[in-house]
Amino acid sequence: MHEPKLPHLTAADPTLAALVEGEAKRQHDKLRMIASENYVSTAVLEACGTVLNNKYSEGYPGKRYYEGQQFCDQIETLAIERAKALFGTEHANVQTYSGSPANLAVYLAFMQPGDTFLSLELAQGGHLTHGSPVSATGKWFRPEHYTVGRDTGRIDMDLVRDTALAVRPKMIFCGGTAIPRTIDFPAFAAIAREVGAILVADIAHIAGLIAGGAHPSPVGHADVITTTTHKTLRGPRGAMIMASAEHATAIDKAVFPGLQGGPHNHTTAGIAVALHEAAQPTFTAYAHQIVANAKALATALNERGFDLVSGGTDNHLLLIDLTGKGVEGKPAAKVLDAAGIELNFNTVPYDPRKPWSPSGIRLGTAALTTRGLTEQHMPQVAAWMDDAVTAAVKDDTATVERIACQVRDLLQGFPMPGYTD
Template identity: 70%
Template sequence: MPQSGTPQPVTPQPLSQPVPHPALSAADPELAALVGAEEQLQSDTLRLIPSENYVSAAVLEATGTVLQNKYSEGYAGRRYYEGQQNIDRVETLAVERAKAVFGVEHANVQPYSGSPANLAAYLAFAEPGDTVLGMALPMGGHLTHGWGVSATGKWFRGVQYGVRPDTALIDFDEVRDLARKERPKIIFCGGTAVPRTIDFAAFGEIAREVDAVLVADIAHIAGLIAGGAHPSPVPHADVISTTTHKTLRGPRGAMLMSRASHAKAVDKAVFPGLQGGPHNHTTAAIAVALREAAAPSFRDYAHAVVANAKALAEALLARGYDLVSGGTDNHLVLIDLTSKDVPGKVAAKALDRAGIVVNYNTVPFDPRKPFDPSGIRIGTPSLTSRGLGTDRMPLVAEWIDRSVQAAAKGDEEALTVIRTEVAELMAAYPAPGLPTA
């Protein structure tokens, strides 16, 4: 079925095509050429990085408006600069739409990105040196959940939980035991490589037992939650942190949402705690994306993302691939390539040459180093936004399999053949937001 963001039928162009980005091309031809090259790359490759997506033309336009010209420190109605008549309305629009889409009592749309949004949660609810409990990075967590190399692990006492060796699912017995023992001020749930449904209710129960603030990091799955394809953390989490790109298909920004009782602490942590003026052009694009997320077609898209991921996982399993946790419940599939005798980094680079864009990734209990891990991480948001359905997932799995085999053999010719096949299929599914020929 058609997905939200699918381009309208292409209008025939005159023989004399206008120059793309004319002002940029005139002012900086070198940079304009790089933008054009990236547009072409995004158009003719199969993008499987689960944290990437295509924004609509409307979202793209909003990020390039004159709203970039305005400073707006503070919040709507409480600014430190004059001339905010329009900016206040833009931000209020984004806030109200976030509250409606996610069913929250409070929303802050000013965080610059996901990591600063998470850092604001620390500033709001903890003091330097306090204990925080988060998912270990090698098990699928995020750097900002208290991992040692992050500022959050250096400024706070990070304690990590993991997954069970037999199922690769979150070990809630471990989470509860650690929470009771360590008494963290904050518990983070969510991550960057978690292919299964997050049990927000279980985390909420543990957090209440130890009087911790539960922060649900839904950066990867925000669009699925908005579209009803993943359970919501709203009844269980004190604070919800998310980026606005990824599955939500907005610009590169972030939001913090919370219960009304935490609104003052959250807002004070974002500004003046961590940052100055918000990026008003990004706020506007967030508002556009949230309007799109409220449309019925967005629910179709969100459920299609999950259906495609499950179909792709099944096709890979049929080809003998080892998937962490045995499959997926969301948009993400984590592949352990140990049995294929091809390191994740080697496979990812070979896939890239074949026109299939993934990232190499650690898998739970990975014996290899993070920069040369055993796995690759793939996802279905981008291809779903282009309109590909479950009927195409066996072909995608075939291309992945052929590319991995070619990587093992050093067969560059096979990768070149796949690259041509990928480009041909992508031409049949124009990407939202990209210029058309």
């Protein structure tokens, strides 16, 4: 049953309430391994479901366009101060609705249409808003891309520098959506300084690891930092932009009034709660456990013949090329989901296949770690994945059903925030 319980929703709209309850049970019964997903705490759920939904707060604390901000100002200020303290930044904007709008605000703050920027190519592990041709960022600006090494699967910093010197970008992005290795923020900063570019670190995937000391921080290296507030940070679906003091005004003007109106005060409250939780010693242990679980899972998968891009992982994320297993990423992901193992199909570097039917899968360990799984469980997870992928090749539904039952049995012993039996 969903926690907090939903008596009013059930009375007002039983159809929707049943769907929400169904989703809660689905999340409880599956190994949720989509690298961009996690479980928020019950406290975050409660904060996001309050009367803060009722209030408009266009502007910033102490400088609003609507009256009645006595408490919303305090809530947003609390979230800002907690973000600055947790990450050690001089400025934080907590109003952006999600990661993509946060990145768009950065473009608006520092770029003009047609300006050149440098980023990791989407098919190599970057993000849509880092200049994909289907994104506004690829249509309005001039993206140049760096890649990972064909043999190593790691970002080639010599290539980054050579490309930056050749194209002289106004802005450089580091970070992305499928990077299993540590990002070298000092090296990126040195290149940005050499060519006079603004360095933007997109840490959406690794923000929780940075907060918990399990990944190096871009603070002091990047001029601007964007992040979602969910994923490894374990907050609600939202985003933040952090920056040095000199860029604070440009960032704030780009968010409001540049791109959006009133912030979502209920989300701001949820972010404040998540930032408070991330400042606790238990979160440091959690962040390190995420990485320990990912490394243990990588080892177990390697032993079973899976081809991990870059050979392993330094963070929460694993990217796997299934070509050697004789199955494509999309059908493998579908069968794994039926087996109770939720992840996503994904392109791999230099993938010969199309993005809608790629060669790989992407997975992460943040949500498993929230449930309480540790390194000792990762060999079993790898065994289930191996059996399910083999079942995908053989169209073996009996094995898929067997794994799903075993997954449910295991997870009965690991409580889920937001759900009670």
